[in-house]
Amino acid sequence: xxxxxxxxFLLALATVLLAPVASxxxxxxxxxxxxxxxxxxxxxxxxxxxxxxxIRQQGAPVTMDxxxxxxxxxxxxKLLIDQARLDSVEVDDGQVQAELDRRIRYFMMQLGSxxxxxxxYGKSIEEIKADFxxxxxxxxxxxxxxQQVVGGVRATPRQVEGFYKDIPADSLPFINAQVExxxxxxxxxxxxxxxxxxxxxxxEFRTSVVNGDKDFCTLAILYSEDPGSAKDCGELGLVxxxxxxxxxxxxxxxLKEGETSQVFKTTYGYHFMQLVERRGEQYNARHILLKPQxxxxxxxxxxxxxxxxxxxxxxxxxxxxxxxxxYSDDEESRSNGGVLIEPNSNSPLWAIGxxxxxxxxxxxxxxxxxVSEPVVLxxxxxxxxxxxxxxxxxxxxxxxxxxxxxxLLLEAAENKLKSDAMDGxxxxxxxxxxxxxxxxxTGCPFLSDWSVSVDR
Numbered sequence: 001x002x003x004x005x006x007x008x009f010l011l012a013l014a015t016v017l018l019a020p021v022a023s024x025x026x027x028x029x030x031x032x033x034x035x036x037x038x039x040x041x042x043x044x045x046x047x048x049x050x051x052x053x054x055i056r057q058q059g060a061p062v063t064m065d066x067x068x069x070x071x072x073x074x075x076x077x078k079l080l081i082d083q084a085r086l087d088s089v090e091v092d093d094g095q096v097q098a099e100l101d102r103r104i105r106y107f108m109m110q111l112g113s114x115x116x117x118x119x120x121y122g123k124s125i126e127e128i129k130a131d132f133x134x135x136x137x138x139x140x141x142x143x144x145x146x147q148q149v150v151g152g153v154r155a156t157p158r159q160v161e162g163f164y165k166d167i168p169a170d171s172l173p174f175i176n177a178q179v180e181x182x183x184x185x186x187x188x189x190x191x192x193x194x195x196x197x198x199x200x201x202x203x204e205f206r207t208s209v210v211n212g213d214k215d216f217c218t219l220a221i222l223y224s225e226d227p228g229s230a231k232d233c234g235e236l237g238l239v240x241x242x243x244x245x246x247x248x249x250x251x252x253x254x255l256k257e258g259e260t261s262q263v264f265k266t267t268y269g270y271h272f273m274q275l276v277e278r279r280g281e282q283y284n285a286r287h288i289l290l291k292p293q294x295x296x297x298x299x300x301x302x303x304x305x306x307x308x309x310x311x312x313x314x315x316x317x318x319x320x321x322x323x324x325x326x327y328s329d330d331e332e333s334r335s336n337g338g339v340l341i342e343p344n345s346n347s348p349l350w351a352i353g354x355x356x357x358x359x360x361x362x363x364x365x366x367x368x369x370x371v372s373e374p375v376v377l378x379x380x381x382x383x384x385x386x387x388x389x390x391x392x393x394x395x396x397x398x399x400x401x402x403x404x405x406x407x408l409l410l411e412a413a414e415n416k417l418k419s420d421a422m423d424g425x426x427x428x429x430x431x432x433x434x435x436x437x438x439x440x441x442t443g444c445p446f447l448s449d450w451s452v453s454v455d456r
Contacts, residue, residue: 036075036450037436039082043074068444075437075450076426077142083429084145091140099136100129101281105240114238114282149425150418155410163413164402172399175408178349179363180392182338184323185330185377186305187385188298198292199270202263205288206272210260216274219288225269226289234273234286241281248273252283268381294384302386306374310388313371320371320390329385339392347407349395359389366391423448 036043051070052062060066104117104125111117114125121128155163205223208214220234229236241249247266255261255275263272269291276284309327312318324338333340342350355363362372372389379385395404402409426448435450442451 035071035438035441036078037434038075038078039433040085041078041082043071043078047074065445068441068446071441071444072446072448072450075435075446076448077138079426079429079433080142080145081138082433084141087145087148089141089144089148091137091144093137095140096133096137097129099140100132103136104129105242105281108238108240108282109243112237114240114279116237146422150421153414153418153421155413155417159417160406160410160413161402163416164400164409172401173408175395175398175400175405176351176353177397178351178395179355180348180394181340181350181359181363182320182324182336182390182392183330183333183340183387184306184309184320184328184338185333185385185387186302186327187329187383188294188302190292190294191298194295195292198290199263202270202272202288202290205290206260206263209272209274216286216288220286223290224288225291226287229287234288235276236285236287238277238279238282238284241283248287252285253278255285299384299386303374306386306388310371310374313388313390330387338390348392362389363391368392368394 033045034042035045035048048067048071051074052067055062055066055070108114108117111120117128118124123131205214205219209216209219217233220230224230224234226234241253244252245266245268247264248271251261251264251271251273252275255273257275257277259275261271261273261275263270265271269289271287271289273285273287276286278284305327309318309323313320313323321337321339324334324336328334328338330338336348339348340350341348342354352360352364358375358377362375366372366389368391370391374386374388377385377387398404400408430449437450
């Protein structure tokens with residue numbers, strides 16, 4: 001039996017809370033009905049129309065084949081839910097609320113504020129949560145049931161080898177050139193005198209605001225170095241916890257509405273803020289930011305620092321990974337010995353085309369194990385650091401093989417085993433579960449035989 005179309009189903013899960021509620025057809029225009037029955041679960045016509053609407057929003061045509069594919073995703077989902085309830089698999093409301101909060105925070109970060117999210121949906125946050133509560137609960141139930149079926153599936157080395165040998169030679173995937181890279185980063189240290197100067201100035205600003213001598217809005221517009229909020233009197237709008245750095249969140253949550261904080265420091269510089277309002281895990285604050293400036297000598301010191309490390313590494317008196325662990329200022333890579341992890345695959349191997357230009361221009365000229373000269377690293381906010389890079393390994397373009405691509409083949413083999421396990425589970429449950437599909441859809445080219453128990 002061919003593989004159940006779980007990918008379309010997972011895509012549908014991922015789009016929940018993406019399509020605005022307002023885009024759904026008004027109830028008065030849609031005569032709802034039951035498209036199919038799976039055990040004690042039903043697929044409504046409105047469920048299917050909602051999936052079709054998601055296809056349209058992605059710019060694709062809604063063909064009969066596409067409708068059939070979405071219907072099978074819904075049938076698969078309902079089969080999992082029906083079996084989960086038979087097996088007493090439960091999701092508590094705390095899990096549902098946590099997932100709703102996580103998604104709400106994500107979309108507030110994408111849209112910029114709570115107000116913009118509420119405007120996008122035309123509803124309050126609490127109304128949005130209420131609308132999607134049952135849907136999210138079912139999604140979590142489905143995930144738990146899938147985990148029960150395939151969570152323990154693991155591929156042995158022999159199975160990986162067998163999987164590889166079963167792939168026809170002309171079907172082996174082509175792997176682009178890849179590199180594994182490590183780095184050591186040094187952020188320039190601000191001169192203490194410059195740090196004291198900026199700290200003193202922002203303390204004076206705060207005192208003038210607290211004493212009523214100066215207006216917060218005016219100071220923010222004239223002097224704040226946060227370009228995103230300065231023009232709005234320093235006001236951020238409602239932001240969720242986690243959208244700002246932790247020190248900023250902590251200060252905001254410690255204030256009462258209208259209260260002015262003490263001066264505090266983050267990685268961006270020195271701030272003080274006034275809390276405008278707080279709504280649960282969201283808050284609105286206005287702040288002023290002043291940044292100590294890095295001078296040319298500070299940059300030169302950072303360059304000399306990584307250059308001295310490079311000299312020791314080349315001489316063999318210092319290991320690159322040890323130096324990264326102890327001296328690098330990059331929090332993400334230092335614990336890995338400086339190794340950069342590709343975020344999509346969670347692998348240390350990067351396709352050459354995936355490297356940013358700053359990294360590519362250096363790495364492209366390095367031999368394996370060669371340590372680069374110090375190079376400037378410019379962050380998104382324009383701040384500059386110095387780093388040294390080393391290419392740990394480099395692979396040429398090639399067809400997948402067990403020696404060079406074992407991890408990739410392991411993942412593919414396990415996915416195949418999981419797909420087979422899920423197919424077997426579905427085939428077994430279809431025989432014992434009451435299924436009824438509307439005759440209008442019985443001609444669909446389903447991947448599983450949903451007609452097995454139509455008349456049971």
